[in-house]
Amino acid sequence: MELQSLIYLFVGLSFALYIGIAIWAKAGSTKEFYIAGGGVHPVLNGMATGADWMSAASFISLAGIVSLKGSDGGAYLMGWTGGYVLLAMLLAPYLRKFGKFTVPDFIGDRYYSDFARAVAVICVVFISFTYVAGQMRGVGIVFSRFLQVDVNMGVYIGMFIVFIYAVLGGMKGITYTQVAQYCVMIFAFTVPAIFLSLQVTDTFLPQIGLGGKIPFAFDDGVKMIDSGTYLLHALDTSMTDLGFAAYTVSHGGTWNVFMLTTALMLGTAGLPHVIVRFFTTPTVKGARISAGWALVFIAILYTQIPAVAAFARLNLIKNLQNVDYAKFVKNEVKNSDGSINRGSWFKTWEDSGLIGWNDRNGDGKIQIAAGKAFEGKKGKPHFDGKRGASGERLTSNPANGVSKSSEQMRADGKIENEVYLDRDIIVLANPEIAGLPNWVIAIIAAGGLAAALSTAAGLLLAISTAISHDLLGQVLMKDPATGRSKLSERAELMAARLAAIVAIIVAGYLGINPPGFVAQVVAFAFGLAAASFFPAIILGIFYKRMNKEGAIAGMLAGLVFTFGYIVYFVFMGGDKADYLWGIAPTGIGTIGMILHFVVAIIVSSITPPPPKHIQELVERIRVPRGAGSASTH
């Protein structure tokens, strides 16, 4: 079948499945809407958490980042998995025992303060919106590439699908849809990874293949790499030949890798849409096991990512170095073993603007190496609509030709780069680069959408719950006499659905008009989660003496510092030289977290201890006995 019809088929089938599940699991009560009735099996809950957690960024961009950064990409791999150890041991069981619906519930009750609750609500809404904007954009990009529609149209389609199952089903609908989405996503990632692993290392499991040997010889442009060389060794050698840093050696500096890993770990443990997952299990024990299963399901994907990243990096050098562009894009170039080195993907992605080729030495052949292929900001090509001698797209970037032939460069051991590659296309283009069958490429489209939609739905739910339950129910419409919401169950469910609709519209708007810094806002979400929720919850459980004054002062200190640092250095053009102890904004959440702890403990030690009933509350959440079902409204 044609690639396009296969894509329609797979994407259509997966969407029909999600909507079917949403209708089957329609929420009838606020408890079902917020925490799926509190009765989700730990394994299923773990699977749903995995889908919720792994976003379009994990599925599409992470392999690209690791491929680009090599060894230092480990910060992302360890950061985004290690946080679950902290979640399982320091947060999940106690929050489950606490037994309400949301993170602001905990903050508000434990610190006996509606002001603390309101601060928590604002954090949830802000963290979740920054995250969801990126997801909606991801949905739009995948749709535009694979369904051949406009990016904006893609965002509208995504909004419609999320609308149906988030608004109708609430947490119950989302949880069961996410289980299905996890299955689609993991299948979509694993199948091409296995194909690649067989092709590049003759090994079935990508995790093992990463340490395997290449069954072919190839020319990296400077010298031949023998067949039977270890993959990672071949990568180190060819990358060094081409002027890159060696793949398996760390270059980022221990200090910054350390800080980034910590911020990602603590941010993971503090993200409200992840934490709320552990309110949905039936028991405290279930909450612990569920965190374990979530990490199992995440690890299945995350241990394949470094393998895919390395395969992709090698394939790029092997397939692109010194091939004739005009023949390559017409699929006329042959590999050394006589098979066809298909290059039509190069033209497809060049047409979409994510690849550029600048024939600097005019030999009609592609040269790939370290350095900028195009002059100008970040080396990005600015296409001017004209075509060059080989049929490539020309740009308005300043000329930067070189006079050396590829033979001369080989002799000198220094290749001049001619290729611009957007790192986000690594996973999407990988199967095409490797010449995998069409149905594999179609599955990737369905997987990318599953990843983006499942995360978007979880985030939208976190936002709508924060508004209807925490802000309306517990702050604005609270009956001072009973301490409960004045809204009826029906009215609150209606408010939750309305809030979800508004959240979807705002998210769609942000997806269509991205603030222009979608990649950087991720640092925002993680930094703020690490500096706000993580310490506040830990202190609430492990430090009985922590009182409301300390908690509020700590949260505000952590937030204001982290917020200010990121805004100053990312959005207001702060100079790198002024970094505090050389820490990049992506890792500053770690310092915000430490600041939070210090301020909270100092302030609480000079103010009165919390009232007796709060100390008893802390005693109670520390022991599992008597968890029962999640408390009713």
Next chain:
Amino acid sequence: MDDNAAQAYWKENITTILKLLVIWFVVSYGCGIIFIDELNAITFGGFKLGFWFAQQGSIYVFVILIFVYAKMMERIEEKYDVHE
């Protein structure tokens, strides 16, 4: 359940968590970041050890840690009779 049992339980819980977090720190920060260059001198198959810890090994250890923790806590809870 009396207060003493609850306190003893809590203490043992904290000790367990700290022990496991030491392992968590050693495999990720220790092997994958701080001593990565030293460990890279050791190779097995096609892997350098530090690189393997940073991109594969630490993730496997994380998974095992959570399940070990859940199992240990179950035992401790029965010992102090505070289980659900």
